Amino acid sequence: MKTIVRLSVLVLLAGMLAMSAAKPTRVIFFGDSITQAGVNPGGYIDRLKKVLPADHFELIGAGIGGNKIYDLFLRMDEDVLAKQPDVVVIWVGVNDVWHKATSGTGTDPDKFIKFYNAVIKKLQAANIKVVLCTPAAIGEKTDMTNQQDGDLNQYSKFIRDIAQTQNLPLVDLRKAFLEYDLQNNAENKDRGVLTTDRVHLNDAGNQFVADQMQKVLTTAK
Amino acid sequence: MKTIVRLSVLVLLAGMLAMSAAKPTRVIFFGDSITQAGVNPGGYIDRLKKVLPADHFELIGAGIGGNKIYDLFLRMDEDVLAKQPDVVVIWVGVNDVWHKATSGTGTDPDKFIKFYNAVIKKLQAANIKVVLCTPAAIGEKTDMTNQQDGDLNQYSKFIRDIAQTQNLPLVDLRKAFLEYDLQNNAENKDRGVLTTDRVHLNDAGNQFVADQMQKVLTTAK
Amino acid sequence: MKTIVRLSVLVLLAGMLAMSAAKPTRVIFFGDSITQAGVNPGGYIDRLKKVLPADHFELIGAGIGGNKIYDLFLRMDEDVLAKQPDVVVIWVGVNDVWHKATSGTGTDPDKFIKFYNAVIKKLQAANIKVVLCTPAAIGEKTDMTNQQDGDLNQYSKFIRDIAQTQNLPLVDLRKAFLEYDLQNNAENKDRGVLTTDRVHLNDAGNQFVADQMQKVLTTAK
Amino acid sequence: MKTIVRLSVLVLLAGMLAMSAAKPTRVIFFGDSITQAGVNPGGYIDRLKKVLPADHFELIGAGIGGNKIYDLFLRMDEDVLAKQPDVVVIWVGVNDVWHKATSGTGTDPDKFIKFYNAVIKKLQAANIKVVLCTPAAIGEKTDMTNQQDGDLNQYSKFIRDIAQTQNLPLVDLRKAFLEYDLQNNAENKDRGVLTTDRVHLNDAGNQFVADQMQKVLTTAK
Numbered sequence A, B, C, D: 001m002k003t004i005v006r007l008s009v010l011v012l013l014a015g016m017l018a019m020s021a022a023k024p025t026r027v028i029f030f031g032d033s034i035t036q037a038g039v040n041p042g043g044y045i046d047r048l049k050k051v052l053p054a055d056h057f058e059l060i061g062a063g064i065g066g067n068k069i070y071d072l073f074l075r076m077d078e079d080v081l082a083k084q085p086d087v088v089v090i091w092v093g094v095n096d097v098w099h100k101a102t103s104g105t106g107t108d109p110d111k112f113i114k115f116y117n118a119v120i121k122k123l124q125a126a127n128i129k130v131v132l133c134t135p136a137a138i139g140e141k142t143d144m145t146n147q148q149d150g151d152l153n154q155y156s157k158f159i160r161d162i163a164q165t166q167n168l169p170l171v172d173l174r175k176a177f178l179e180y181d182l183q184n185n186a187e188n189k190d191r192g193v194l195t196t197d198r199v200h201l202n203d204a205g206n207q208f209v210a211d212q213m214q215k216v217l218t219t220a221k
Helices: A007-019 A033-038 A044-051 A069-079 A094-102 A109-125 A149-166 A173-184 A203-219 B007-019 B033-038 B044-051 B069-079 B094-102 B109-125 B149-166 B173-184 B203-219 C007-019 C033-038 C044-051 C069-079 C094-102 C109-125 C149-166 C173-184 C203-219 D007-019 D033-038 D044-051 D069-079 D094-102 D109-125 D149-166 D173-184 D203-219
Strands: A025-031 A057-063 A087-091 A129-133 B025-031 B057-063 B087-091 B129-133 C025-031 C057-063 C087-091 C129-133 D025-031 D057-063 D087-091 D129-133
Touching: A025 A033, A025 A069, A033 A044, A033 A057, A044 A057, A044 A203, A069 A109, A069 B069, A069 B109, A087 A109, A094 A149, A109 A129, A109 A149, A109 B069, A129 A149, A149 A173, A149 D149, A173 A203, B025 B033, B025 B069, B033 B044, B033 B057, B044 B057, B044 B203, B069 B109, B087 B109, B087 B203, B094 B149, B109 B129, B109 B149, B129 B149, B149 B173, B149 C149, B173 B203, C025 C033, C025 C069, C033 C044, C033 C057, C044 C057, C044 C203, C069 C109, C069 D069, C069 D109, C087 C109, C094 C149, C109 C129, C109 C149, C109 D069, C129 C149, C149 C173, C173 C203, D025 D033, D025 D069, D033 D044, D033 D057, D044 D057, D044 D203, D069 D109, D087 D109, D094 D149, D109 D129, D109 D149, D129 D149, D149 D173, D173 D203
Parallel strands: A025 A057, A025 A087, A087 A129, B025 B057, B025 B087, B087 B129, C025 C057, C025 C087, C087 C129, D025 D057, D025 D087, D087 D129
Antiparallel strands: none
16 A cells, blocks of 8 residues: 555545545546446446445546547546546546557657646646546556557556656556456466456456555545 | 638638737647748748738747647647637648557547547637638648548548538648649659658748638638 | 450460360469458359359469468468469458558558569469459548548559559459449448448448459450 | 577587588578678677687678568578578567557567468478577667567567477577666666667677677587
C-alpha cells in the first residue's frame, strides 16, 4: 500500500473526506471500456459499492469504450464536472497505446502528457480531488514480451511522474498487475489471469482492481 | 468560386464584415505546420497581408506543427478565443490522416468529426464566424495513387458534410489542389507542383492557397 | 474485355493452351484468403469448374488466408511448382496494403514489386504461363473515400506496370470492381455489393470474379 | 560467455573450423543496415578483421539497409549461397519490429518465425554452419520503456527458442546490450551509449558487437 499511494496526499484526501462527512463522498471513475464495464454486476465499481458504505461513498462510473486521454478532456464538462464530484479517479491509457498497433490511431507521448495535465488542471480548478491510475495491461505475459509492454511502461511512467510532481494519489495498476501475474501466471499466458482478452478484466481482475481502489479510498478516511 | 464558397453563408459573412467596418476584421488562421509556416515571408498569410488592406483585415496566424483536430480543441481558449477574432479559418486534417502511416498516431474518423464539431461549436458560442478548409494533399499525384488519398478524401468529405449541414463557408483546398495538379502536373509527380514534400507549400502553393483564401474573405465584403 | 486482357499476350496463352490440348490445362490460382474461399461451394473457382470443361481445364486452388506477396514466394516451390501447372493466376495484394492499417505489418512498395517480380521469374523459369490480377477492393465505396483506396490503387498500378512491361495477361479486378460498383452501388456502401466485409467475396462477387477469370482463360483457347 | 554460446554447438563449429584449416573459414555476416555499415572503417566487421587472422578467417559483409527476415530469404541465393561460405551469421529483426511503428510494414510474428526457419534450413542444406543473433536495440533506455521493447523482446525470444531447439550458436546481442547499458547508462538515455540513434552502432557499439562476435568465432577454434 505504501508504495502505491502517496501518504502526504492521503492526508489531504482524508481532510476532504472528513469535511464531507455529512453527505457521502461522490467519486467518479473516469475512463475507458474497462471502467464502462466496471458498473456491470461483478464489475470493479459494482464490487466497490458492496464494500464501501453507501452513506460514506457514492460511486459513479463514467467510462466509455475506446476512450483515450483526449476523449476524456472533450467530455469532462458534461460527464464529470456537471456532476460535481468530490473525487475523480482517472484511469486511462490503454487505448492511447493499443490503438497504435490496431488502427494507427494511438496518442503521441507529448500529446498524452499535455492532455493528461489539462484534465487534472480542470478538475483541480473545480476543487475536485484527483486520483491517478496507470494502465494495467495489454497482455499478461510477465517476461516483458507482450508486444506493447515498452510503450505501456512508458505511458505508465508519464503518469507516475505526474503523480509524483503534483503529489497526487496513484493507483499503480501497471505495477500491481505485473506483481500479481509474477505470482499467479507461472505459465506466462498472455490472458486469463486478471483479464479475459489481455486488456479487459475477468472476475479476478475486477476483484483485484476493486481491492486496489478500495485501499486508496478508505485509507483516506 | 461558386463551387468553393456557399453563397448563402457569404451573405452572413458579408453582414458581419459590414458591421465591423469601423475596425479591421480580425481573422485567425487556426491550423498545423502549414499555417505555422504561413506567416513567414512568402507564406500564404504573409501574401494575404499584402493584398488585403490592413484597415479592413487583421490577419493572425495560429498554426502549430503536428497539430491534429484535438490539439486545436485543447489550445483554442488561449490561442484563439482570448484574441477575440471575428473570423476563424480552420485548416486541419493532414496530420490526423498522415500520422496513421508514420507513427500510428492518427485520429479515428468518429473522433475527428466529434472534435471538429466541438471546435466549431465553441467558436460559434463566442459569436465567431467560422470558415472551414479541407486538407489539401499528402502527395500530389493526380491518379489517386498517393498512399493516403482514400483516407484524405474521407476526412475531406467529413468537413464538406459539416460545412453543408451547418451552412458554413468552405475553402475546398483538397478539390482545388487536385484540379490545379490535373492541369499542371502532367508528369504525375508526388511533390514539387504546389508542395515541397507532398504536404508543405512551396511558393506556388502558398500563392495558390492565398488566392483561395482571399476569394472567401473578400467576396464576403 | 479488351481493356482487361492484353491481346498480344492472349496469342501466346492461346498457343500454350492449344499445345496442351491432349491433356487438360492445369491452372493454379495462387493467392490469399479470397482464393482459399474460392474452392468452397459457390466460390469463384468452384463456379469456374462448372463452366470450364474438365477435359480442357484442371483448376486448383492454392490460397492461404493472410498471405502477402512474400508468403507466396516462400511457399511456391511446394504449393505451386511441385504441382507442375501450365498456368498460374497470381491474385494477391490486399493484405500487403490492408495490414498496414490493421496490424502495422503491410508490405513496403519497393519490396512488393521486388517479390512480385521474383515470383513471376521463378514461374517463368519453369515454363509456366503467368496471369496477373490486381487486388479488387478494401471497401466498395465508389468515390475514392475508402481508407486505403490510394494505396490499393498504387499497388494495383505496380501490377499493371509489370503486366505491361512483361506483356503478361492481366485480370484487372480493381478496375472491374470499381466499374461494377459505379453501376450497382448507388448508395455508396462500403460492402454488400460484391463483398461481405469490404474485402471477401459474396455470391455476386464470386460470380463476377469467375466471369472475369473465365474471359482470360477461354479467350485464350 | 557460457550463457551466450551453446557449448554443444561449439564442438560442431570447432570441428568444422578444424577441417577447414588449410584455407580460411569464410564467414558471411547476413543482415540489415547495421551490418551494411559494419564493413566501413571502424565498423564491427572491420574491427573483427583486425583481430581475427586473415589466414584463418575471411570475413564478408552482406548487409542491406531496411532488410527484414524475408528480404534475407529473397536474396540469399545470390548474396550468400553463391559465395559458398562456411559460416553465416544471421543478424536481423530490428526492422521487422521497428517498421511496424514507422511505416506500418513490420513483420507478423508467425511470418517472422517461418521465414527465419526457412533461411536456416536453406543454409544448412548447403552444409553451412549458422550462427544466430538477437536484434540488439531500438532505444537504449534500461527500464523497459523504449516504445518497442516488448515486441523486440518477443522477437528475440523467438530467435532464442530457435537456437535452443536446433542447438545453434547464439550471439544474444539483445541481452548483452541491456546488460551493458545497465552498467553504463545510468542516465537512462535512449541513445548515445552503444548507438547513435537508438538503433545504429556508434564506435563503442561496433567494438562491443565485434567483441561478442569474436567470442563465438574464436571459442570455436
